[in-house]
Amino acid sequence: MSEMTSPPVDPNEDPNKDPKDAEALACPHCLKPPSVCVCDAIKPIDNRVEVLILQHPQEQDRILGTARLLALQLTRCTFKIGLSWPSLSKALGEEADPNQWAVMHLGAVHGEDLPDEGDVFVLDRKGHLLQGQERELAAIRGLIVFDGTWSQAKTLWWRNAWVLKTRRIVLNPKQPSLYGRLRKEPRREGLSTLEAVALALSRIERNPELEKGLRSTFARMLQRYRDGLKQGLAELMDGVSKPKASANRPKRHWGKTRRQSADSAP
Ligand SMILES: [Zn+2]
Numbered sequence: 001m002s003e004m005t006s007p008p009v010d011p012n013e014d015p016n017k018d019p020k021d022a023e024a025l026a027c028p029h030c031l032k033p034p035s036v037c038v039c040d041a042i043k044p045i046d047n048r049v050e051v052l053i054l055q056h057p058q059e060q061d062r063i064l065g066t067a068r069l070l071a072l073q074l075t076r077c078t079f080k081i082g083l084s085w086p087s088l089s090k091a092l093g094e095e096a097d098p099n100q101w102a103v104m105h106l107g108a109v110h111g112e113d114l115p116d117e118g119d120v121f122v123l124d125r126k127g128h129l130l131q132g133q134e135r136e137l138a139a140i141r142g143l144i145v146f147d148g149t150w151s152q153a154k155t156l157w158w159r160n161a162w163v164l165k166t167r168r169i170v171l172n173p174k175q176p177s178l179y180g181r182l183r184k185e186p187r188r189e190g191l192s193t194l195e196a197v198a199l200a201l202s203r204i205e206r207n208p209e210l211e212k213g214l215r216s217t218f219a220r221m222l223q224r225y226r227d228g229l230k231q232g233l234a235e236l237m238d239g240v241s242k243p244k245a246s247a248n249r250p251k252r253h254w255g256k257t258r259r260q261s262a263d264s265a266p
Helices: 067-073 088-092 133-140 150-159 161-165 193-204 208-230 234-240 251-264
Strands: 003-005 050-055 077-082 101-104 120-123 142-148 167-169
Touching: 003 167, 003 208, 050 067, 050 088, 050 120, 050 193, 067 208, 077 088, 088 142, 088 161, 101 193, 120 133, 120 193, 142 150, 142 193, 150 161, 167 193, 193 208
Parallel strands: 050 077, 050 142, 101 142, 101 167
Antiparallel strands: 003 077, 120 167
């Protein structure tokens, strides 16, 4: 329906904005303010299994969101913003067989309880645990993840009926999210999109280094954010994350407001 490929800069960017505007200072790659950008530390991760990130257009978390950071690290990753696509191939931009792909599952698993052993499981199209988990994991050629709040991800799920043709990956993470108390809104298993994909990919590819590499970049970003909070930059950072939430407000007004908050930061 509304589809955009990953742009180098924010597509909603106001060309007439004040160059001093905090948004204008955002990194062109991760779109985060310089205070939390970790692009200089990104080491490409050569993943074998393709990842398709579909981000809800209203996903607001530009400071602590991880989808773009994930996409920047993975060598095989497609990042799209939109609400619906007619098929997996259309979303991916190349031919793909949904039978060989899996979607990161939302919500409860019905039927069987998950085994105590293990943290990543493959379910069939109806949400039932498959026999031969090792074999099923190894057979996955691509992974789809919906990025957004819980309700945004649910919307994406229902708007893209073709995901019902794919298998499902469900997580039972043994370690908590690195977000700690930073994240206000609970998301899938409490993990960030980056952490969820890192865990799933590392099990599918049987490569623990993959998860370590992805998580360390995320940890670095959170450390920069926490350092920023300590330095009293919270107000400035909030200003960067808010404009899309108030699209109906006059641009000039919020531009001015944010400039003021930038000025008032020590
Ligand atoms: Zn960056």
